[in-house]
Amino acid sequence: MAQEQVQEHVISLNGIVKRFYIGKPNELEILHGINLEVERGEFVSIVGESGSGKSTLMNIIGALDRPTEGEYRLQGKNIGEAKDRELSSIRNQEIGFVFQTYNLIPRTTALENVELPMLYGKMKKTERRERARELLELVGMKERMLHKPEELSGGQKQRTAIARAMANDPSIILADEPTGALDSETSRRIMDIFHRLHREQGKTIVLITHSTELAQETDRVVKISDGRILAE
Amino acid sequence: MLIWENIKIACKALFSNKLRALLTMLGIIIGIGSVIAIMTVSESLTTSISESFQEMGANNVTVGLSAKSDEEEIRADGMRFGASGRNVSVTEEDRITDRMISKLKKTFKNQIAAVAVSESAGTASVSGDGDSVNINVSGVNQDYFESDQVTLLAGRLIKKADLSGKKHVIVVSDQLVQSLFDGDNDAALWQKINVNINGNYQDFYIVGVYEYESAGTVSDSDDVTTNAYIPLATEKEIMRSDDGYTQFTIVTDTSVSSVSAFANQVEAFFAPYYASNDNYEIATSTMESMTESMSEMVHTVSLAISLIAGISLLVGGIGVMNIMLVSITERTREIGTRKALGATNGSIRLQFIIESMVLCLVGGCLGIVLGLILGSVAASVLGYSATAPVAAIFIAVLFSMVVGVFFGYYPANKAARMDPIEALRYE
Numbered sequence: 001m002a003q004e005q006v007q008e009h010v011i012s013l014n015g016i017v018k019r020f021y022i023g024k025p026n027e028l029e030i031l032h033g034i035n036l037e038v039e040r041g042e043f044v045s046i047v048g049e050s051g052s053g054k055s056t057l058m059n060i061i062g063a064l065d066r067p068t069e070g071e072y073r074l075q076g077k078n079i080g081e082a083k084d085r086e087l088s089s090i091r092n093q094e095i096g097f098v099f100q101t102y103n104l105i106p107r108t109t110a111l112e113n114v115e116l117p118m119l120y121g122k123m124k125k126t127e128r129r130e131r132a133r134e135l136l137e138l139v140g141m142k143e144r145m146l147h148k149p150e151e152l153s154g155g156q157k158q159r160t161a162i163a164r165a166m167a168n169d170p171s172i173i174l175a176d177e178p179t180g181a182l183d184s185e186t187s188r189r190i191m192d193i194f195h196r197l198h199r200e201q202g203k204t205i206v207l208i209t210h211s212t213e214l215a216q217e218t219d220r221v222v223k224i225s226d227g228r229i230l231a232e
Numbered sequence: 233m234l235i236w237e238n239i240k241i242a243c244k245a246l247f248s249n250k251l252r253a254l255l256t257m258l259g260i261i262i263g264i265g266s267v268i269a270i271m272t273v274s275e276s277l278t279t280s281i282s283e284s285f286q287e288m289g290a291n292n293v294t295v296g297l298s299a300k301s302d303e304e305e306i307r308a309d310g311m312r313f314g315a316s317g318r319n320v321s322v323t324e325e326d327r328i329t330d331r332m333i334s335k336l337k338k339t340f341k342n343q344i345a346a347v348a349v350s351e352s353a354g355t356a357s358v359s360g361d362g363d364s365v366n367i368n369v370s371g372v373n374q375d376y377f378e379s380d381q382v383t384l385l386a387g388r389l390i391k392k393a394d395l396s397g398k399k400h401v402i403v404v405s406d407q408l409v410q411s412l413f414d415g416d417n418d419a420a421l422w423q424k425i426n427v428n429i430n431g432n433y434q435d436f437y438i439v440g441v442y443e444y445e446s447a448g449t450v451s452d453s454d455d456v457t458t459n460a461y462i463p464l465a466t467e468k469e470i471m472r473s474d475d476g477y478t479q480f481t482i483v484t485d486t487s488v489s490s491v492s493a494f495a496n497q498v499e500a501f502f503a504p505y506y507a508s509n510d511n512y513e514i515a516t517s518t519m520e521s522m523t524e525s526m527s528e529m530v531h532t533v534s535l536a537i538s539l540i541a542g543i544s545l546l547v548g549g550i551g552v553m554n555i556m557l558v559s560i561t562e563r564t565r566e567i568g569t570r571k572a573l574g575a576t577n578g579s580i581r582l583q584f585i586i587e588s589m590v591l592c593l594v595g596g597c598l599g600i601v602l603g604l605i606l607g608s609v610a611a612s613v614l615g616y617s618a619t620a621p622v623a624a625i626f627i628a629v630l631f632s633m634v635v636g637v638f639f640g641y642y643p644a645n646k647a648a649r650m651d652p653i654e655a656l657r658y659e
Contacts, residue, residue, distance in 0.1 A: 064571075092573065107248050120575050
């Protein structure tokens with residue numbers, strides 16, 4: 001707890017540079033020194049056109065990738081120095097992913113999908129089943145928790161994915177275009193769930209989107225273009 | 233905990249694609265199935281062989297001369313080689329004498345029920361009524377029929393008095409009576425027959441008729457060459473052969489618990505007699521040891537065939553590897569998602585190795601069932617009662633798991649090392 005009081009920022013990016021194909025003729029620098037801090041309980045949106053580098057930034061924030069240069073601290077942990085195994089554990093415990101394409105595991109019920117991060121987190125079976133039920137109830141999926149992804153609508157899939165993102169009570173929820181594949185009405189409901197999680201559970205949420213309209217709903221809008229942060 | 237979850241995941245994946253799983257398993261099914269089928273047949277074969285051997289005389293010890301197989305013995309002139317180098321014919325000094333046998337009987341009088349001696353005179357022909365029938369003539373002593381039990385249909389067997397009197401009496405099969413006396417066994421008794429043993433014509437009186445038992449091979453009964461028994465002393469006189477014997481059979485008393493241990497005692501008894509003999513010694517064999525060497529032979533042959541059949545397992549394994557690679561490519565996004573949710577490389581690897589193992593194990597079990605069915609059918613067609621090869625079944629289960637791990641490792645490792653970003657982006 002003492003550490004958390006000192007560490008005000010959940011996410012702290014300092015001079016993040018990301019290059020691809022290093023040492024090859026087609027070497028490419030996508031991020032040119034990003035500085036960004038996200039406080040606990042904040043609802044931040046990162047907005048940018050496609051090709052702006054926001055996906056690369058999301059991968060780094062999500063601990064799926066390491067920065068080439070600069071320092072990224074998540075909950076005070078230096079991600080750049082973490083080993084693969086530690087990154088797996090950080091993704092499991094600290095980050096809840098919500099993808100545009102839902103990415104639910106096929107042939108597996110909504111309930112089992114929500115249990116999955118807890119399974120990798122080595123939680124006991126009865127415990128994780130109970131928590132998975134609670135979370136699915138929270139996102140309004142109580143009636144359909146034994147259905148497989150193939151039997152769910154887009155909105156229902158995304159709600160299941162949000163419940164799954166919440167499974168290990170992560171520090172941040174990282175939502176990458178969560179409404180990108182949904183119609184406006186369903187999108188509205190999904191955004192309402194995010195707002196509710198933010199308001200009622202005090203979740204830190206990072207929303208990555210190309211829609212400035214959606215971004216306006218959040219506490220803070222970070223615009224990114226050509227690998228640089230333009231304005232806040 | 234993770235292992236059990238992974239088994240469930242693997243079963244789900246297999247069930248969602250039943251036809252593909254079955255086709256993939258086919259190689260394993262055929263491989264394991266053929267090995268088990270061969271093993272079932274061989275197991276059934278050995279069981280029936282040893283059973284019938286036991287029937288033939290579990291209490292018998294065959295004692296015989298055996299060429300000494302000592303190292304090459306080169307004399308100063310370098311000309312002569314040891315017995316192993318060439319065959320040395322049996323001389324009169326080498327033979328087992330009556331004195332040795334009576335001493336043996338005295339020494340082991342509680343263990344020996346009878347000593348059966350026989351010597352073959354070879355094939356002979358009997359003519360009568362214009363017909364000619366071939367028989368195998370053996371000279372036997374009065375105890376011979378203790379070791380080779382025949383069913384007497386008429387008359388009597390060879391008696392002690394026949395031997396001492398060197399009588400020209402003969403015990404023939406009902407097949408011979410069928411051919412020469414129209415099957416009337418009683419009428420055949422005391423009939424005189426002329427037997428041509430290698431151009432040596434001798435008259436014999438039929439004193440007994442025994443029931444011929446076919447040794448399993450079915451052939452035209454008229455053509456069968458059956459055995460006929462004459463007194464041993466008579467045979468020796470006709471053949472002008474030396475005194476003594478090259479082999480005989482001891483029928484042990486039922487009180488002897490270990491026939492093979494007794495056989496060793498018999499060998500030890502004869503050792504002093506042959507200590508100074510350069511060429512021969514006494515060796516014994518029992519049904520026990522014959523059964524052993526017989527089943528060993530069958531096992532070796534079936535093992536060799538199984539190994540060849542096992543090659544199809546290799547092909548099956550490659551099929552499994554191929555389908556695992558396809559499956560991993562198809563499920564790239566799933567792998568990416570799992571990694572994003574916190575799966576370590578190790579748990580992804582474990583998931584796919586277990587999937588491959590389950591695939592092979594299910595295939596292996598189906599193969600065992602198939603093999604047992606095929607093997608039992610084959611065994612019953614051959615006329616043996618089927619016996620399940622328990623050890624082979626265990627090995628098959630273990631082996632299919634090993635195949636699963638071996639051929640699943642490469643695909644699983646490939647999955648484990650996928651870059652989560654690339655995997656998540658995969659269409």
